[in-house]
Amino acid sequence: MAEIGTYKVHHECGKARTGLLTTAHGDVQTPIFMPVGTRATVKSMLPEELTDIGFQILLGNTYHLHLRPGEKTIKELGGLHKFMNWNKPILTDSGGFQVFSLSKLTTLTEEGVKFRSHIDGSPLFISPEKSMEIQMDLGSDIIMAFDECLAYPSTDSQIDKSSALTHRWLKRCKEAMTRKESLLFGIVQGGLEETPRMKSMEQICSVDLPGYALGGFSVGEPIELMHKLVEKVAHRMPKNKPRYLMGVGTPLDLVLSIDAGIDMFDCVMPTRVARNGTLYTWSGKVIIKSAKYKNDPSPLDPECDCYTCKNYSKAYLRHLFNTGEILSSRLNTIHNLYFYNQVIERARQAIADGSWPEFKQDCVMRFVKPRS
DSSP: OOOTTOEEEEEEETTEEEEEEEETTEEEEESEEEOEETTSSOTTOOHHHHHHHTOOOEEEOHHHHHHTTOHHHHHHTTOHHHHTTOOSOEEEOOSHHHHHHHOSSEEEOSSOEEEEOTTTOOEEEEOHHHHHHHHHHHTOSEEEOOOOOOOSSOOHHHHHHHHHHHHHHHHHHHHHOOOTTOEEEEEEOOTTSHHHHHHHHHHHHTSOOSEEEEOSOSSSOOHHHHHHHHHHHGGGSOTTSOEEETTBOOHHHHHHHHHHTOOEEEOSHHHHHHHTTEEEETTEEEETTOGGGTTOOSBSOTTOOSHHHHHOBHHHHHHHHHTTOHHHHHHHHHHHHHHHHHHHHHHHHHHHHTOHHHHHHHHHHHHSSOOO
């Protein structure tokens, strides 16, 4: 078995690539999509179902787990893997994004961030060292560095100051790491323009780490800006380390980002929109509440062999959603997660066999114009 933290590129087709990352809880094949288990659960899904679909790694949320039930409680109960009955790799974010997005009152200093809980308003403080302590107590396989996530738009001065702070915090994060089984990833910030983004990348990648991420997206920017910037910078990240695009995105976002050289993704989108009645298919999006599906006996996606598509009609899925049944969330989520994993698995195969350009173009044609 390869040493923990080893990443090996297996195939390349243009900028797209496949690889293998070794963690303490097993290997992860890339490209990879990580379902988001914010509070130690992927909403409405059993861990066994996620395994059956084919997921190799999940994401947990440091901020939310710190507030409830608390990392010390989870540690005393055997760590996050045992707590949530998931024996494969887990990545936890640093909590930075949630601190700045959920807390209305924050005070940022060189030391860290003072803020108030979005639950009860109690005063809290997270520093780079505290974020590392929380994540190590959780027993995460991959730990994200504590960074400042700016809103869009931000001024050049704000971006430059924030990127420098994120770099200093990263060095403190690395110094605070004491758990050898956990892999620390740095986060590149720098806004939505190439020059400051590349400056941040040089700063972050000057710290030798097992992997690096692009952060600061999905903060209100036009999606075209993200696509253009990722295409320019992703392949310039270290070649021998996994490249992680945080918080992105739709199936089309995944395909375009893989084409740019990204290896890892996470996003709440497939589970969140499933609960709201939006379903992704190989023919585009389906809004299941639409009246046109009231008497439709056909499966949601004839090209999909997930449990939902094999057993239920669009008419039944519409009925469940429109009557507010819990089963609607279950069946919709099963399908969307299965679909995302199929996109990723087919992408890996296309890169490996050299048919990536054709696969990418086929996906673009299928996903650009959503079906209602």
